[in-house]
Amino acid sequence: MTLHFDNSFARLPDAFYTRIAPTPVADPGIIAVNDDLAALLGLDRDWLHSDAATAVFAGNSLPDTAAPLAQLYGGHQFGNWSGQLGDGRAILLGEIVGTDGIRRDVQLKGSGLTPYSRGGDGRAWLGPVLREYIASEAMHAMGVPTTRALAAVTTGEDVFRDTMLPGAILTRVARSHIRVGTFQMHAARQDTDALRTLTDYTIARHYPDADGPAGLLDAAVATQAQLIAQWMGLGFIHGVMNTDNCSLAGETIDYGPCAFMDDYDPQKVFSSIDRMGRYAYANQPGIAIWNLAQLATALIPLMPDQDAAVTDFTDRVNRFPDLYQDAWVGVFGAKLGLADPTLADADLIQRLLTLMADAGADFTATFARLTQGEKLPDLPGFDAWHTDWQARRAPDYLAIMAGANPTVIPRNHQVQAVIDAAVAGDLAPFHTLLGVVTDPYAPLDDARAPYALPPEPSQIVRQTFCGT
Template identity: 70%
Template sequence: MIAFDNSFARLLPQMFTPQAPIPVRAPQMLAVNTALAAQLGIDTDWLASDDALQVWSGNAVPAGAFPLAQLYAGHQFGNWNPQLGDGRAVLLGEVICTDGIRRDIQLKGSGRTPYSRGGDGRAWLGPVLREYLVSEAMAAMGVPTTRALAAVATGEDVLRETALPGAILTRVARSHIRVGTFQVHASRQDIPALQALTDHVIARHYPDADGVPALLSAIVAAQAELIARWMGLGFIHGVMNTDNMAISGETIDYGPCAFMDAYNPAQVFSSIDRGGRYSYANQPGIALWNLAQLATALIPLMPDPDAAIEDFTTRINRFSDIYQAAWVQVFGAKIGLADPQIADAELIQQLLTLMAQDGADFTNTFANLAGPQAQDQFTDRDAFAAWVADWQKRRAPDHAEIMARANPQIIPRNHQIEAVIAAATNDDMAPFHALLAVVTRPYDPPVGTRAPFAKPPTAQQIVTATFCGT
């Protein structure tokens, strides 16, 4: 079965609450990730059994697991909330994977916990399928991310604006520790818990970090590189609260997330982001703001707080340079540069400006940039031709090969995800599996599948808002 451990459960008891998942009435397996299961060392024959279904539905707790709900706090849209926590998820435990890395296995949508704050602790089918598709697409594109191991229908409805089919996602992550996990213990002046958490994170994620300052620098670098990867895909997380930023440097909590179709730096999809705080262009700045909150939470561990503030400020401010260097590497590869330099940012930005002016499709512009059809994305073709002339002087001789490795042909587009959810709500999972098959091969989709899945939405298909599902 599964060789569970739970090192987080060996930390201080005030950091979590033991919590079993709440059983459901009539579970049914919707999707299971056999390739990921193999990486986790899970027997794939067992994975298809009824015993596995009972585990992924929360109806059975496997031997060795220690289910718990983690405590954390966070800034939500900039506003401090002193206690949050896993309100609809339980961490079953951890496994040592075939690559030697310890990973969490968590059930999301598994029922109420002490941190549910009046919620039902459940998830409905739509957000479960959205997270499954987007997280697996991100993994296929090489972005650090949580993964989807299984999706199970519960056989029970959940009430949102109306009754909707319930579901549970089995999520895998290097850990579920967040910036907000540090914040809650710092805000309570619980130094033993803060120290235990810090030691745990260093040992688990950043073993080369020699102390708190080095840990902060390592997290800053990981986040800067992660956000640069998001930007290179036109990805918008949607809810970059401090409780949604994973210390491991993985993308976590795919709620109202989305990929852009037409390029617009101010693009927002989340229905609750009315002020555009978490727009595409704001993501690097928000990541920096979140890291400043982490630094603040770590100061109580330092013997000289005043000196720590000065040192931590310097370390946090390195984010911008690290991010800019990573951004140039990401976008430099997207336009076929063999050795991108900071000076290339101007050439890249000129293209992005043209794309914004003409509403060019983000994914298709880069996927087709090496071919003659690229000009079809632009209404001002003279301006684009002038840019191409400058680009040709800089691009590598093997630019087409570089770009093919850097530019996905397929992303899980909003309108396609919504169509999948609509079909699944009517008991048709075939569209989900069809979309999953192509978004997990973004650079070399199966023959004959690229055209329909690469097509942008029609005016009637455009999705203007996405939702958390809570």
């Protein structure tokens, strides 16, 4: 089976998108295809590895059932309303209902100009494509809701980003690409009909048990609380949590300047464009609340008594801290192998994090060492904390921890080394790192051990970039 689409979003009114085909590229070449994801989508493996599939992933050929379009949305970027945004370098080919019965978008990222490009070139260069492929597939392997990578191709064309760099296209798969900013755009236009249509569509697609706009808001609050807690448990920093990068499907989306922390610092920032630290690691839960408040505001026009809705929706958004705290304790409780973690364990968890921050301890390695039964004499104050931890550990705590603490993550210096090698024409390091990070909980052996090491001082990556 090749790509056979069933396109519900394209059946919505034209107010939600512009129909446009990808711009063909000069000489597409395959970088990687995802056999695991392809099987979930019901795709034939032989076709996936064929020249015909490469042509589709490059945008040079479209299946008969495709309905290519660029989605419209707006958004707040770094707290400021940016007005109309939209898919400036991405085109949705269509939707596939997988073997699991779940409907998913298939989108080409880096596929050419659209009406929403805002002066950009509509293209992607190789580095961000490899970064998103690695990061999204690693997140999936670690159990975090996320968009996924079906394929990546080179284009045979260069793009300009300070210098000329090889072009590439990512085929991204998501439960949808509906964002908080999608709702904001139609609310800003005071298009209540479009807003109602979008709300009904999103409920039907993602939260069929939700009761109207209030139920949709409740679902978004709950899914974001779980998602952000999972990010925090991995030391993951999204880097650009604008409202147009906040998915109503509850997935991690738009990996641009993302990074995983090495040494633990709650105020850690990597994104080169986050000059004020708005999206620092510790700020992510608060930013999620801020984004959800923008969703609530966008939904208010649908309510018959808008004054009452403001009060009601404010209360609903303010449920986030309790939901998040419960999820956070659950995530970190598993990382510490606690017996039935409760809010009473928050102090024990935070005490360890404080010790780690004071010592500049490596986030992933610290939990991995605990999972191996090590004591940590390099953390001042560890012995007193360890005594209290012993009293709370489950009998099978090491087994619980082994399933919650990855031995490897996509460390920034390793991803950068992969990108540097790929630009020089060597994709072997990319495939090796991808294989390692998509088996994140496997024990370390001689082949995997180097990928668990923090960077040497000369290898530290202090900034990441969005690629546009």
